[in-house]
Amino acid sequence: MxxxxxxxxxxxxxxxxxxxxxxxxxxxxxxxxxxxxxxxxxxxxxxxxxxxxxxxxxxxxxxxxNEAAFLTSEEWNPNAQPPRFGIAQLAFGTVVSSLLALAMATPVAIGIALFISYYAPRSVAGPLGYLVDLLAAVPSIVYGLWGLLVLAPRMEGVSGFLNSALGWIPLFGGDSPGKNSIFTASVVLAIMILPIISSISREVFLQVPRAHVEAALALGATRWEMIKLAVLPYGRSGMIGAAMLGLGRAMGETIAVAMVLTFVPGINWHILEDGGTTFAANIANSFAEATETGRGALIASGLVLFVITLIVNMAARAVVARRKEDA
Amino acid sequence: MAKRIEVSGLHAYYGGVHAIEDISMTIEPRSVTAFIGPSGCGKSTFLRTLNRMHEVIPGARVEGKVLLDDEDLYGPDVDPVAVRRVVGMVFQRPNPFPTMSIYDNVAAGLKLNGVRRKSRLDDIVEESLKGANLWNEVKDRLNKPGAGLSGGQQQRLCIARAIAVQPQVLLMDEPCSALDPISTLAIEDLIAELKSRYTIVIVTHNMQQAARVSDRTAFFNIAGVGKPGRLIEIGETSKIFTKPEQKATEEYITGRFG
Incomplete structure (x- = not known):
């Protein structure tokens, strides 16, 4: 009980x-x-x-x-009385230099990623991957100094050659190809965004299922054919995402671009000629000496950069999402 | 189309691990040869040495001879890529290319071989899908992704992809182990049809399947953990399953181990 x-x-x-x-x-x-x-x-x-x-x-x-059209004017005189400023030149310089950098960096970055993941012997692949990642750790001021002191003087010849060989393309036209041009800036930017595109692509390539790789090899694909059949289709959305991240980084890059470019007012479609500026470079160069209104103007331009970057990222996400549905 | 395979003194390694030891056998053309044995006995590894897929794993290597008719697949001038175009393979899990349509999956190998003309591609794709007993199910949706098919259909798609390049030999690595019984039956029927044209080698864990589909059966075993796999015996399937010569074979097929 x-x-x-x-x-x-x-x-x-x-x-x-x-x-x-x-x-x-x-x-x-x-x-x-x-x-x-x-x-x-x-x-x-x-x-x-x-x-x-x-x-x-x-x-x-x-x-x-502001007495000028903010979105379309090429002028940038916010410290004048009355202030007149517009972002057309900044937007042009930012977009053109970033896209050019992307066009140069993406194929190389994907090539590096493919080499490391599928071609290089293991003893080379590890250190090489590490070295590429180290490129991302170099401070951008160092890229700026290198671009200004080492690259720019050597770009004069390259620009001259492109101008005479491809001058019929408006972008490469103009009479006085120089060294402190948007083109030089985009070469520096290309090197700066190389590691991020390369390391993200490499991550994606490493995730390609073994089954797809073996399916291609068993059909008698060579290594390159295997990459075309199995690796690139699988990695496409990842590569697009990587490129877009690189683009975002190129658009926001400040100091390296500011050091390389020589400011010349107005949009110049001849990107081999000296001149041009970007949102970020303009802010870095002008903020210290700006008046109250001048600072407001620079901040307004920063807002536009913010919106553009947002759009790029959203577009990238949309592309990635659509590819996923297809697959 | 079908060729005889003669293997002599074959060893395979993964880095320092000796995976299979001293295997010699003859695989007859226009017949089905089944490889059976407990897990880890090296039967899949051996299968992969027959089309030089073993060596795609880093550190893996092979010693010995594999003669396809009279040509040594491991001869000094032989390109493994060329070998794989002659010796096709179907894997354990269906692995169609996920981004490609049904049509493109079947045509993938043909395009590698330089077939470009649309009409010829159309013909071979249809023929291969018919050969894999899949045509009637997919003829209205050839441009849909192959990944949208059921598991059994995907595996038949992979068989269609493998036979589209008209190989001499078709290797199958446990092709039904990821499939339901009905799909398994469909694949087994297909194997019976394909053997009139190809030399077929199938690895299987399912002894009933080996008994149903194969003409000859090879039994592999390992002496113990960490020891290399060996061929214990090979012979007519009916004989292996009724009166095998080796005691280990008898114990395995009667279910006493493995």
Whole structure:
């Protein structure tokens, strides 16, 4: 009798305690983790919103005083009275130099990634991959100095050659190919975005399922044919994503571009000639000496860069998502 | 089209690991040869040495001779790529190229061989899909991705892809182990049809399957963990399954180990 009661009481107590404990600790941990995760998510959104609000708030007074068309004017005289400024030249320089850098860097980066993943013997692949990643660790001021002191003087000959050989293409036309040109800047940018494109592509190539690779090889594909059949189709969306990240990086790059380019006002389609500037380079060069309105104008241009980068990233995501549906 | 394979003194290694040891056998043309044996006995490794797929694994190597009719696949001037165009392979898990349509999957090997003319490609694709008993199921959706088919259909697609290049030999590495019984039956029927034209070698874990589809059966075994796999005996399937010469074979087929 006593035993029975004892057992049942203990069981009930234990059952109750177990149930309480499960609910207690489980729920508490769950709640803490959920709110921490939600908080981190909200923090990102809040940061983005804060940046946008800050840019807009600082930009509006300057934009109100602006007497030129902000989106289409090539002028940049925000410190004048009355201030006149537009982003056309900045947008041109940014987009052209970044796209050119992308066009130069992507094939090389993917070539490096393919070499490391499928051609190089293991003893070479590891160190080479590490070296390419190290390129990303070089500070951009070093690229700027190198671009200015080492690359630019040597680019004069290259630019001259491109001008005489391909001068019939408007982009490579012009009468005075120089060394501090958008073209030189994009070569520097290309080297700077090489590691990010290459290392992301390499990650993607390493994930290509062994089964696809063997399927191609068993059909009698050579290594290059195997890459075409199995690796590139599988890695396509990853490579596009990698290129877009590189593009984003090229657009935001500041100091290296600012050092290489010589500012000449106005859009010049002849990218081999000296001149040109970008959003970021212009901000770096002019911020120190800018007036109140001048700073507002620079911030407004920063806002446009922010929007362009956002669009590039969204476009990249859309492309990647569509490819996934196809596959 | 079908050729005889003669293997003599074949050893295969993964880096320092001796995977299979001193295998010699003759594989007859226009027949099905089944490889059976417990897991890890080297039957799949041996299969992969027959089209030089073994060596695509880093550090893997092969010693010995594999004669296809009279040509040594491991001769000094032989290009492994050329070998694989003559000795086709079907894998354990169906592996159609996921981004390609059904049509392109079958045509992939042909394009590697330089067949470009559309009408010829169309003909061979149709013929191969018919040969793989898949044509009626996919003829209206040749441009749909191969990955959208069922597992059994995908495996038949892979067989169609392998036979489209008209190989001399077709190697199958446990082709039904990822499939349901109905699809398995469809593949087994297909193997029975294909053997009139090809030399077929099939690795299987399923002894009933070996008994059903093969003309000759080879039994592989390992002496112990870490020891290389060996060929214990090879003979007519009916004989291997009724009165094998070796005790180990009898114990394996009666289910006493493995």
């Amino acid at each position: 006593t035993t029975d009661t004892g057992v049942s009481t203990t069981a009930a107590a234990a059952g109750g305690r177990v149930r309480d404990a499960a609910i207690g600790t489980g729920r508490a941990g769950d709640k803490i983790f959920a709110s921490a995760a939600r908080g981190s998510g909200i923090l990102v959104l809040a940061l983005m919103a804060a940046i946008a609000v800050f840019l807009i708030w600082k930009a509006i007074p300057a934009l109100q005083k």
